[in-house]
Amino acid sequence: MTSTLDTVVIGGGFSGLFLATQLARLDRDVLLLEASPRPGGVAATVIEDGFVLEPAAGTFMLPHRSLTPLLDSAGVAVEEAYPDAALRYVWMRDSLVAIHYGPKALATSALSKRGKLRMAAEPFIRSSPPDEGVEESLREFLTRRLGREAGTLLSHIAASGVYAGDPNNMSAAAAFPLFTELEAEAGSIVRGGIRRVRALPKPRPPKPKSHIPVGGMSEAAATLAASLGERYRSEHPVTSVTKEGDYFRIEGAETLHARSVVIALRPDAASAILQDIDTTVLHGWPSSRVVVVGVGGAAQDVPLPSGFGFLTGPDTDAVTLGCLFESSYAPGRAAPGRSLAKVIAGGARNPGFVDRSDEQIVEAVVSEMERALRATITPSWTKVLRDAAGIPQYDLHHRRRLAAVDDLEAANPGLIFAGWAYRGIGVAHLATDALRVADRIP
Numbered sequence: 001m002t003s004t005l006d007t008v009v010i011g012g013g014f015s016g017l018f019l020a021t022q023l024a025r026l027d028r029d030v031l032l033l034e035a036s037p038r039p040g041g042v043a044a045t046v047i048e049d050g051f052v053l054e055p056a057a058g059t060f061m062l063p064h065r066s067l068t069p070l071l072d073s074a075g076v077a078v079e080e081a082y083p084d085a086a087l088r089y090v091w092m093r094d095s096l097v098a099i100h101y102g103p104k105a106l107a108t109s110a111l112s113k114r115g116k117l118r119m120a121a122e123p124f125i126r127s128s129p130p131d132e133g134v135e136e137s138l139r140e141f142l143t144r145r146l147g148r149e150a151g152t153l154l155s156h157i158a159a160s161g162v163y164a165g166d167p168n169n170m171s172a173a174a175a176f177p178l179f180t181e182l183e184a185e186a187g188s189i190v191r192g193g194i195r196r197v198r199a200l201p202k203p204r205p206p207k208p209k210s211h212i213p214v215g216g217m218s219e220a221a222a223t224l225a226a227s228l229g230e231r232y233r234s235e236h237p238v239t240s241v242t243k244e245g246d247y248f249r250i251e252g253a254e255t256l257h258a259r260s261v262v263i264a265l266r267p268d269a270a271s272a273i274l275q276d277i278d279t280t281v282l283h284g285w286p287s288s289r290v291v292v293v294g295v296g297g298a299a300q301d302v303p304l305p306s307g308f309g310f311l312t313g314p315d316t317d318a319v320t321l322g323c324l325f326e327s328s329y330a331p332g333r334a335a336p337g338r339s340l341a342k343v344i345a346g347g348a349r350n351p352g353f354v355d356r357s358d359e360q361i362v363e364a365v366v367s368e369m370e371r372a373l374r375a376t377i378t379p380s381w382t383k384v385l386r387d388a389a390g391i392p393q394y395d396l397h398h399r400r401r402l403a404a405v406d407d408l409e410a411a412n413p414g415l416i417f418a419g420w421a422y423r424g425i426g427v428a429h430l431a432t433d434a435l436r437v438a439d440r441i442p
């Protein structure tokens, strides 16, 4: 048998990179194997014609208790987003309406007076979550807490803005656990939030702000990988993982043995390499396909407002889920005097849109940008990016599926599943999960 490693991590997306970084920080014996020539997975920055387009995550909210130490230890360079990054809009009633979070939410004109009054009553609403074992949808939960109008609007933009999903089919507890935890703790989202803020140590930690990785997410991934040195191997697709006594045998460019194997791949890709284990639970994991479109040009030809961007409201008939004003909030995304927008379209509402031709996609999203921004858009550069596998959906069956994944791990000690399909979809969740997983590895 070849020498035995403590831990092999399979998949060099941000999930695998964070876990390997954490294990390296703990001075543990770890090897990260990535199939492609470059690390970063779906977050593969496109740099063309002076535009920097992120097809997946593009920002980090920092400081963050798990993410900050990982990025800092690898030396990932970040810079703060422009101050207007906090300005967000909903495209509704044929225009862009500013939307605020926290106490300022009541200032929005996105809701009627009556809708705002009902939302403001949330701390006093006594209503119980459904019985144990019954999954409540995001829309049901937010409507129960905030009233029909605010609940419908917020569940829609939260589901489509984060998951490209359908609020009627997403589990509130799985997709936005903070909301349901706050209700469980204090009987109200608002009262729970206040209680948590009061419990923070003094002086209070600084509020997280949007930060942009210098050179893009691919550069951040490359820095994380470089900091691993010989603990990272690219162009090393793993073809199978099988059990061999107390060890796992990992086949790929070479044969390796490890006590623990972390599979930081999508569930279907994980299932494909696990040949002697029943992985039925990983089959057909739900996802929502989106297309990301870069729309760039001279600032006067692609006029963008200040702010982060807009999400499409529930009553607006459009294929666009949201549009980020990249050059308005993020340094380095376009050369001076030029603008870049990133449109995300398709999703649960328009799943077939992704299959249209690039020309049709560009035509549709540019014409919707014109409607939303009430401006003429004549881009000099466009880019259409499709991710065949789509965004994992934390739907009404997600927690049941996750429990089955826990059972699979328990039945196969040393085998661990990680990645955005399971315990949190954003990069900050992946960092938190990396710390949790590292603690579990003996």
Ligand SMILES: Cc1cc2nc3c(=O)[nH]c(=O)nc-3n(C[C@H](O)[C@H](O)[C@H](O)COP(=O)(O)OP(=O)(O)OC[C@H]3O[C@@H](n4cnc5c(N)ncnc54)[C@H](O)[C@@H]3O)c2cc1C
Binding pocket: 010, 011, 012, 013, 014, 015, 016, 033, 034, 035, 036, 039, 040, 041, 042, 043, 055, 056, 057, 058, 059, 236, 237, 238, 239, 264, 265, 266, 269, 273, 290, 292, 344, 387, 390, 391, 418, 419, 420, 421, 425, 426, 427, 428, 430
């Ligand atoms: C449109 C969009 C917008 C997003 N916006 C945000 C956002 O604003 N904020 C945020 O926090 N997150 C966002 N995300 C989510 C974020 O990008 C993901 O959470 C993260 O990139 C997923 O990383 P991962 O490591 O779990 O998976 P992946 O990136 O899928 O990585 C898996 C890796 O495994 C490798 N691999 C596959 N098979 C094998 C094999 N057999 N052997 C070895 N390696 C293999 C792949 O090459 C890949 O590198 C967004 C995602 C999308 C699609």
